[in-house]
Amino acid sequence: MDYQITETLQKYYDQVFQDGKLVNLHIGMWSMSHSLTEDDIKLDERLPDIIKLGKKMLIKPSVYNAFCCLQQRARNYLYSHSFSFPLVAQAHFVPRAKYLEVNKKLNELRSEFLEMKREFLENFEAHKQHAVEYYQRFSAQLNIESLTALYPSTEEVAAKFSFEIVAFEVKLPTEFASLDIHTEIARQNAAATAKEETRSEYKKEYEQQLSTHMNKINEFVGDVIDTLRAKVVEHCSLVLHKIKKKDVVTGASVKTLLNHINEFREFNFVEDKVIEAELAKVEKLLISGNDFAKDKNAVKALQDCLNGVIDEAKNMSDVANISGEYFRKLEV
Secondary structure (H helix, E strand, O other), X not given: OOHHHHHHHHHHHHHHHHOEEEEEEEEEOOOOEEEOOHHHEOOOOOOOOOOOOOXXXXXXXXXXXXXXXXXXXXXXXXXXXXXXXXXXXXOEEEEHHHHHHHHHHHHHHHHXXXXXXXXXXXXXXXXXXXXXXXXXXOOOOEOOOOHHHHOOOHHHHHHOOEEEEEEEOOOOOOOEOOEOHHHHHHHXXXXXXXXXXXXXXHHHHHHHHHHHHHHHHHHHHHHHHHHHHXXXXXXXXXXXXXXXXXXXXXXXHHHHHHHHHHHHHHHOOOOOHHHHHHHHHHHHHHOOOOOOOOOHHHHHHHHHHHHHHHHHHHOHHHHHHHHHHHHHOOOO
16 A cells, blocks of 8 residues: 555645535425326326326425525525535535635524424414315316325424535545445455455555545645636626726725625635735725726726736636645645
């Protein structure tokens, strides 16, 4: 086993998780529906196989949609304040500078979800009755006699709703889903029939897994740089577009741009110093006291600064250097 690979990868993981945490949302809810069958519909003939029936709602759709919207709000908030992380499904990396803010907002959304759940359970029987009465209007087309039997109890419904915020870090894995390498090697060594080629095969597999992790963690840092720079280009281009249209650069526009600059710094745990320096020039100009609504020279200077930021952000030739510098401070 080449332990240098293991030690190096562990240091890479440690470096990343000094600068942020992985956050995952586990949100569950009752589907408020049941599979639709042919017996539910009063038909003269059987449906052909090519037609697949869907679901019938047991609660009015507006109630279900309210939960779905809140769930999506929570996920969208996390996605827009984090970076996707490879190797861990559905996990999102939140930089340390943003973690407390993100955690606070997610907990606010969790409280909103739980309050919505409480109100729903409190009014569950009323929601149920409303749906049954609605179906009764269509008794000529639908068989509704067994409808009420499809509803779970209030306790069963309550158990289907959950909103969990999970924050965690990743340590160097010694186990993988399909194979526990160390255990298998130990077993093989203990067995009288163990063969050297088997041990060699497991060793090769483990080293391959380590190499995969090393590549992925490097790709992650590169993707962070790409994402941050893409957002910088987007925000700067929007202001340039307004200037080109002769729109007035208002105080509100200046404040928005300053907020974007500050947001970049909070997310820039990889220390992209090139873009940081260019944005500092923009910031200095924005807080200089110039009246961009009236001073054409100030607007021209802002235009030049923004173009400079965009040019640097689009120049991806130094991304590898930034990624390398991020880990270069490690003693590996």
